[in-house]
Every structure is written in structure tokens, then in C-alpha cells.
Amino acid sequence: MVNLEEKRAERLSEVEFNTIRQLVADSIGVNLTTKKKQLVISRLSKRLRKLGLSDFSQYLELVEEDKKEKEMMFNLITTNVTHFFREEHHFDYLTEELFPQLEEQAEAKKKSKRVRIWSAACSTGEEAYSVAIVAADYFRDKGWKIEILASDINTEVLSVAKRGVYSKEQVKKIPYHLLTDYFKLGVGPNQGLLKVKEKLSKMITFYRINLAADRSYPIAEPLDIILCRNVFIYFNQETQNEIINRFYQHLTEGGLLLMGHSEKINLLNQGSKWELIRPTIYQKLP
Numbered sequence: 662m663v664n665l666e667e668k669r670a671e672r673l674s675e676v677e678f679n680t681i682r683q684l685v686a687d688s689i690g691v692n693l694t695t696k697k698k699q700l701v702i703s704r705l706s707k708r709l710r711k712l713g714l715s716d717f718s719q720y721l722e723l724v725e726e727d728k729k730e731k732e733m734m735f736n737l738i739t740t741n742v743t744h745f746f747r748e749e750h751h752f753d754y755l756t757e758e759l760f761p762q763l764e765e766q767a768e769a770k771k772k773s774k775r776v777r778i779w780s781a782a783c784s785t786g787e788e789a790y791s792v793a794i795v796a797a798d799y800f801r802d803k804g805w806k807i808e809i810l811a812s813d814i815n816t817e818v819l820s821v822a823k824r825g826v827y828s829k830e831q832v833k834k835i836p837y838h839l840l841t842d843y844f845k846l847g848v849g850p851n852q853g854l855l856k857v858k859e860k861l862s863k864m865i866t867f868y869r870i871n872l873a874a875d876r877s878y879p880i881a882e883p884l885d886i887i888l889c890r891n892v893f894i895y896f897n898q899e900t901q902n903e904i905i906n907r908f909y910q911h912l913t914e915g916g917l918l919l920m921g922h923s924e925k926i927n928l929l930n931q932g933s934k935w936e937l938i939r940p941t942i943y944q945k946l947p
């Protein structure tokens with residue numbers, strides 16, 4: 662039976678909901694529509710109970726004064742659904758089109774043998790490892806350096822990503838020959854789980870980056886590819902435009918931006934020029 666305390670922890674007034682919406686929008690750019698109220702209640706009321714708080718006003722006071730709790734709240738609010746080789750046509754495009762072009766450029770001495778990639782909202786890591794696998798497999802024994810940055814705002818998912826341990830169910834989309842090449846089977850308490858091998862994980866640096874609020878990103882050299890998939894849907898148009906312009910600065914000429922299936926760049930965005938070369942694949946124009 663649900664007791665009175667628990668019932669109170671599930672009551673979120675309009676004023677409190679608007680306070681949360683504003684805080685989330687200002688801090689991480691995520692636009693919580695009014696339809697999301699129930700989702701906010703279900704995700705945060707568990708946290709209230711865990712902290713022994715009886716209502717949202719107490720929780721909001723805590724969030725206001727405790728940076729760690731604010732971070733925890735953002736961790737709970739973000740949606741982190743992902744899987745290996747999601748939107749497979751992106752990975753096909755890289756191996757069939759982009760990587761051969763980069764090789765040609767390197768042969769013509771127009772580029773060094775190095776490919777730099779950013780998975781800009783990597784969640785629990787599947788996207789970053791998928792792109793690492795296709796790059797490692799394509800450039801195998803060719804003397805190329807593969808450098809991948811994987812970032813997210815959510816510190817919990819980032820620690821899962823860093824660990825690189827997945828269940829059999831989670832890796833089922835990875836072709837068998839790649840799975841045996843890049844993962845090892847767990848033993849002892851990790852029996853039944855698979856861990857990314859070091860030859861793959863050493864290509865990736867994980868970092869917390871807030872795409873919406875960080876005015877500049879900690880990336881020193883130009884990138885060949887940015888994957889920013891299934892996160893733009895949460896941002897308003899203004900935030901999207903600002904991020905796109907920052908991405909533009911970090912891409913090499915002709916570099917690619919890969920977006921989620923229901924996302925697109927506003928091509929009239931004044932600050933940067935792009936060409937849509939395949940569905941959801943944008944190329945930086947000079």
C-alpha cells in the first residue's frame with residue numbers, strides 16, 4: 662500500500678514543474694514540454710524517496726544549494742536510449758564512401774594518416790564503440806591513427822561508457838567476426854558479459870561536455886566526423902543553431918556531421934554552410 666509520504670513525493674505543482682523546466686532549459690538546453698510532467702514525476706519521485714524528502718519543494722531547495730544534486734537531477738531527466746550500430750546507414754557510408762576518400766587524400770599527401778571523430782552525445786558508449794569498430798576494421802594494418810572523443814552531459818552514462826561492459830543482448834547487433842575481434846568474454850562475476858578490448862578502448866577519450874551551455878568545446882584540432890544523433894530533438898531552434906555553428910568551427914573542410922533520423926540542420930542558419938549529401942548526413946562547405 663502507498664503511504665501518505667509517498668503520495669506527497671509524487672505531487673508536483675505547476676510552479677515547481679515550471680521551476681524544474683526553467684532550470685533544465687537554462688542549464689542543459691533540454692526543452693521539457695508540458696507533456697513531460699508525468700515523466701519528470703516518475704523519474705524524480707524515486708530520488709525524493711531515496712533522499713527521505715517528503716515533497717518537491719524540499720527537493721528543489723536541495724538542488725538549489727547542492728551542485729552534485731543538480732547534476733544528479735540532470736542525470737535522471739535525460740533520456741539515454743541507444744544501441745550498437747544504431748542507424749546503420751551512417752556506418753555504411755563511412756566505410757563505403759568517406760574512409761576511401763580520406764585514404765585517397767592521404768595518398769595524395771593532402772592529409773595525414775589520421776582520422777578524428779567525435780561522438781557528441783554518446784550516452785552509454787555504444788555509438789562511440791560502433792564508430793571505433795568500423796574505423797579500426799577499415800584501417801586495420803594500414804598505419805592509421807584513430808582518435809575518438811566521446812562525450813555526454815550525463816555523468817552516470819559516461820561511467821558506463823568508460824567501463825565498456827555490455828550484456829549479450831546489448832551486443833547482438835554487432836557482426837560476429839567484429840564481436841570476437843573487439844570484445845572479450847567476462848569471467849567470474851562478469852560471466853555472460855562482454856568487455857571492449859583495450860585495442861579499441863584506447864582510441865577513445867571520454868569527457869563530460871554540455872553541448873548547449875559550454876560556449877566552447879575542449880577540442881584542439883579539426884575533426885573529420887561529428888556524430889550528434891538523437892539529442893537535437895530535445896533542444897530549441899536557437900540552441901540547435903548555436904551548437905551547429907560551434908560544430909562547424911571544429912570540423913575540417915569537407916568534414917561530416919551525422920544526425921539522428923528525425924533531426925535536421927536549418928540550412929538557412931547564417932553562421933555556417935552545409936550540404937545535405939545523404940539523409941541526415943551533412944558536409945561542411947567552405
Ligand SMILES: C[S@@+](CC[C@H](N)C(=O)[O-])C[C@H]1O[C@@H](n2cnc3c(N)ncnc32)[C@H](O)[C@@H]1O
Pocket residue numbers: 689690691739740741742743744747781782783784785788812813814815818870871872873874889890891892895921
Ligand atoms: C537518446 S541519447 C542518444 C545517444 C546516441 N547519440 C544515439 O543516437 O544512440 C541522448 C543523449 O544526449 C545527452 N544529452 C542531453 N542533453 C545534453 C547536453 N546538453 N549536452 C550533452 N549531452 C546531452 C543525454 O544525456 C543522452 O545520453
